[in-house]
Amino acid sequence: MLLEIPLDFMEGGLYRQITSHLEKMIHAGSITPGSRLPGTRELAKILGVSRSTVVEAYCLLEEKGLIIQKGRSGAFVSPTAAHFSCVPVMPADEIHFDQERPTPDLIPFEPLAKIAREVLIEDEGRIMGGCPPEGMAELRMALLEHAVLRGIPACPEEVVVTSGGKDALSTVLCSLKKKGAGRIYAEILTYSGIKDIARNEGMALRHVPLLADGDISMLENLGERDILYLVPSFHNPTGRTLSTDVRKEILALRKKRGFHILEDDSYGELRYGEKSVPAMKALDEGEGVIYIGSFSQVLFPGMRLGYIVLPAPLKECYIQTAALRQGQVSSLVQLVVWRFIKTGNLSEAIERARSILSVRMDSLYSSLIHTFPGFPVFRPEGGVFLWFPTGNAEGGTAAALASSKGVYVSDGGSFSLSGKRICSVRFSIASASAEKMEDACLRLAGVWKTFR
Numbered sequence: 001m002l003l004e005i006p007l008d009f010m011e012g013g014l015y016r017q018i019t020s021h022l023e024k025m026i027h028a029g030s031i032t033p034g035s036r037l038p039g040t041r042e043l044a045k046i047l048g049v050s051r052s053t054v055v056e057a058y059c060l061l062e063e064k065g066l067i068i069q070k071g072r073s074g075a076f077v078s079p080t081a082a083h084f085s086c087v088p089v090m091p092a093d094e095i096h097f098d099q100e101r102p103t104p105d106l107i108p109f110e111p112l113a114k115i116a117r118e119v120l121i122e123d124e125g126r127i128m129g130g131c132p133p134e135g136m137a138e139l140r141m142a143l144l145e146h147a148v149l150r151g152i153p154a155c156p157e158e159v160v161v162t163s164g165g166k167d168a169l170s171t172v173l174c175s176l177k178k179k180g181a182g183r184i185y186a187e188i189l190t191y192s193g194i195k196d197i198a199r200n201e202g203m204a205l206r207h208v209p210l211l212a213d214g215d216i217s218m219l220e221n222l223g224e225r226d227i228l229y230l231v232p233s234f235h236n237p238t239g240r241t242l243s244t245d246v247r248k249e250i251l252a253l254r255k256k257r258g259f260h261i262l263e264d265d266s267y268g269e270l271r272y273g274e275k276s277v278p279a280m281k282a283l284d285e286g287e288g289v290i291y292i293g294s295f296s297q298v299l300f301p302g303m304r305l306g307y308i309v310l311p312a313p314l315k316e317c318y319i320q321t322a323a324l325r326q327g328q329v330s331s332l333v334q335l336v337v338w339r340f341i342k343t344g345n346l347s348e349a350i351e352r353a354r355s356i357l358s359v360r361m362d363s364l365y366s367s368l369i370h371t372f373p374g375f376p377v378f379r380p381e382g383g384v385f386l387w388f389p390t391g392n393a394e395g396g397t398a399a400a401l402a403s404s405k406g407v408y409v410s411d412g413g414s415f416s417l418s419g420k421r422i423c424s425v426r427f428s429i430a431s432a433s434a435e436k437m438e439d440a441c442l443r444l445a446g447v448w449k450t451f452r
Contacts, residue, residue: 018057135161151282165294234383272358273381287311391451
């Protein structure tokens, strides 16, 4: 181990400086329990001090119970030395509806691992040489073919590979700003991250009513410099879906007023309801809809890969912006995902995820309406979110009460652009199994029983 420690030779007390720094690293967990420290001669040479200085430091660390010295075998960090683990461990009795991290049964680990091994062996390192900023040509074609399942007519030149949905969202907003766009409009309840992204891009963010209710009159105020950000399928946070008729009305108004539509379809493929609703991009006859798709939300979030379908006039600006911000998406990840799609594994993984999530949503919905009869709970037709009205209690209060029973939900107020009182919470079923739904609702009944 090449271990560098900052020392102040003018201050003196070198062995205590070494002890103090190693103690900090051990407590932080950056030197993990069981790790072998450098030998005293080796560390003395690295630091430019006498061996006796290092010996004194190690003896002091041993007195503190932080290391164990085993003669010629060397010095090792004590198994009980670290004050905390770098990897958080959730208590077994906690039920988390406040997270979007998928449970292991949603992640297609085995086929991904098999393909990754094959890629590393068969490619012989060629993929490490990089690829075009818009992404591998083979992957872009595969993504285009996959987008057909959402009814999207596009050509390969319009598809760009991204590092997940958030990357695409922030980069396209920056690109549109360079093209003259100045304001973003979003529904009054929407993906909470849009607030920080808009602020980071220096763009004004305004809100319109929930469009699933059918009132789109506010959109009459939008013009050519405006962007309408929408999550039309399995909306975050409400779980609702815009009907085809409402989508067509919005598109007709877009054509008339000239504003851009940014369609976030991160959950669009996770449909388990009976009725299919095509993407807005599939219904658009012009170049006004920018489509964002992502596999990062549920299937393999750690790989951070998605795609964006851009109108031709915007593509060059988008690629230039992306190149300055984050560069290209990992070539290895792109190749793995390309093979994952071409071998049919993606279709199988999506079907499996739909099946699992459908059972979870049914279980959660049934448990909620049984436990809280009379509450107006809407059952989503897909995705991972369910919006629950908490009667006379603010979402933050309801979430705090729930956490006291080991059940964690998201405060509905965190998704609001109005700043007004929101008496609702959001459930996410990504991290909670179907078997836990009834238990969670029974716990909630104990602290939410006064809600009206």
